[in-house]
Each structure stands twice: as C-alpha cells, then as structure tokens.
Amino acid sequence: MFITFEGGEGSGKSVQSRILYRRLNKLAISTLLIHEPGSTPLGERLSRLVKSCRSGSITATTELLLFNAARAQLVSTILLPSLNRGSVVICDRYTDSTLAYQGYGRGLKQEIVRSANEIATGGLKPDLTILLDIPVSEGLERKRNNDNDRFQSEEVAFHERVRRGYLTLARKEPNRFFVINSTMSKQSISQIIWQRVNQLLFK
Secondary structure, eight states: OEEEEEESTTSOHHHHHHHHHHHHHHTTOOEEEEESSOSSHHHHHHHHHHHHSOTTSSOHHHHHHHHHHHHHHHIIIIIHHHHHTTOEEEEESOHHHHIIIIIIITOOOHHHHHHHHHHHHTTOOOSEEEEEEOOHHHHHHHTTTOOSOTTTTSOHHHHHHHHHHHHHHHHHOTTTEEEEETTSOHHHHHHHHHHHHHHHHTO
C-alpha cells in the first residue's frame, strides 16, 4: 500500500506521517517512511539546493525538473522496490505537491507538470493521499521561525494559490484524497487518519 501526505506549510503532515509510521510498526507491519524531495543522497542534495537558493534565482520550470529528478531516483531505487516486497510505503509529499506548488502556485500549465510527474514516476499513483488542510495564515504562523526555506518565505498570495490547488485536486479525485481539517489537535487528527488507514489495510 502506498500512502502519501500532502498539505501546505505548517499543516503538520510530517508529524502525522511519523505517527502513522510508528503505529504500523507497532503492529509488525513492514513499513517504510520517506519524504520528498530527499530520501536518497541525490534527493537530499537537490532539496538543499532548491530550498536554500535566493527567491527568484530558480525558475518555475527548473524547480519542476529538479524536483522530478529527485523523484525519479526515489521511485526507482527505493519506492518501487519496497512496494514490490509488500511493504507499506508512507511518503511525505509526492506528485500532488508539484501540481500544487509549481502548477497552481507558480503558474505552470497543469499538463506540463503532469507530464513531468508521469516521466519521473512511471505512472505510479498513491492508494491513499491524506491532505491536511489549514488556513494559510495559521500554517505560516506555525513555521514563522524557519527563514532558511525559500518556499515558506513566499508571499501569502502564493500560498493561497497552493491551498486552492490542493483542494481542487482533492475534488477531482475524491476516492484517492482524504481531506482533514488540520486545525484540530494532533491526537484527533492521528486518530482520524488511523481509522481511514485501518479501514483500507484490513478490508
């Protein structure tokens, strides 16, 4: 089973992905937790490059290609082999992040972003995508002390476009997306997620 976590800045997806990972491990279910961009030596280097560069110094198209270069490496060397071994794979961000950030946020055409994603993944899609939705102002407030991330320092209008993009994607694929209000407590969110994952795993 392939589960992805998505959401804007400060939505809590990294925290919730770790909670789910620990919960599955306690049940002795073979589980792998990875994140994008990263989880491979190449991916980590590209992540530092893209996130730390001065705003405006990397074009939207360059962002798209760099993120998908990291993704292609991750899918072929870690993600697919793990799924083929029967593991549950949890990924913190995946192709929907690119559609939301580089597509809706940066304004690249959706068909271009989808084509790049398709090349990088070979068409591999998640079984479940958990979208943690939070108002932009609240999410950015949670992240206010991190000035090293170029995306977090973007103007509010950019993050509003990203959020609208995520919600649009979720409406288009309601069977794959599971949208959760991320302003609730960490414990409440983790329990809602577990109920959904438990439903799918032990169907």
